[in-house]
Amino acid sequence: MKNIIIASTSTLHGGDYLDYILPELQNHFKNCKTILFIPYARPSGISHEEYTAKVVLAFAKINIAVKGIHEFENPATAIQSAEGIFTGGGNTFLLVSQLYKNEIMDILANVVKNGTPYLGTSAGSNICGLTMQTTNDMPIIYPPSFKTLALIPFNINAHYLDPDSQSTHMGETRETRIKEFHVFNTIPVLGLREGSWLEVKGDKILLKGNLSARLFRQNQAPEEIESGTDISYLK
Template sequence: MRAFLLSNSTCSGNTYLNHAKDDLARFLDGIDELFFVPFALADVDGYTAVAARFFAGIGISVTGAHRVSTGLLSQAPAIFTGGGNTFRLVKALHETGRMEAIQQAVADGASYLGASAGTNIAAPTLSTTNDMPIVEPPSFSTLGLVPFQINPHYLDPVPGDTHMGETREERIVQYLEENETPVLGLREGTWLRCEDGRYFLEGMERGARLFRRGAEPAEFSAPAELTSVLTRG
């Protein structure tokens, strides 16, 4: 299984995916076509055009997954799922049969890329998304490409902030009160590269935070290999 899981697609002061451009080009070396999954936003054609402009710059053509059959999608050499609302994305994938098509493609060797919502769905469920449930998917189950949950856009508490709502850490702890699956909080500007059963944290040094039920969060700076901690039973 090969996956490139970005916390976010756009960093402050940068253009779409540009903060990871060189790494994406290396990851996709030898691939000249990918299918883009745009269902997390309402304007699927406009969203596909945004992705197509970026990938054209590294020599890769893009076809919108909404424009092809599930059979063709399941044979894709590479698939990129963009960010937006995770509930809307998961609802569309389940209702169109594309969740299974993506799983089949990856099982057959396709490279999977995700950003934000597209990264969240690489986990077993959408339960650690940050999004509002603007629609109701038939299931919270997602791709299950990795055996842990992911929280993209992970935010640390701001010292002195008077906001009284729950912090991201508190929400993840609440998830772990009801579930045992660990959660990797990916800070913006970071990504997880998954290849041959190994997991590499890359991107900005501030890295990620790993939450386990009944344990203190573990802090990791990029670059780092996280295989042993993410595959521990």
């Protein structure tokens, strides 16, 4: 049975890394002594080692050890033998490229579908959807495909940002970008604001956290989804 947390962000403004969601993670990973961390997205380009060190510190607060996937000879067996898995944020193009390069996209999808507890934040959440096509990241590397883990039957837009009515900047708003996506794609997109997450247990998908989320569907007006809503119907 799937057991997944898909979080918009790792960190809230003014808070420490993962702090806001640690109580949830304590329960989520309650049967894990050690979790496997996938640092491939390398936020700001930090190394796998630096990134993993940061995650080690956060999980130490709930007495869970962390090993980076780069510490293993074989990433596929690292995933297959993991008690729990966390994929951190950073650049989604890089993350997806690395998952394909190491031939673990399908393996990761399979173990999570079979019940290994999974946490994603930001880029690690984007890959839970059908494709990475609603990422906000820069295409710094050319991945062999935009297809991702398909753990949920829709796409995520992490760090969802409402249009700023005071802005004089003429770049596209997030809503405009998602509208452009829907000219060519039928996949629903859930804009997860920072502080929101999805809890997936088997086929049940619940929106959690204090905020509503914004749902975009092709040829429909965007819709606000309240926290606590069961969105298992969505596909």
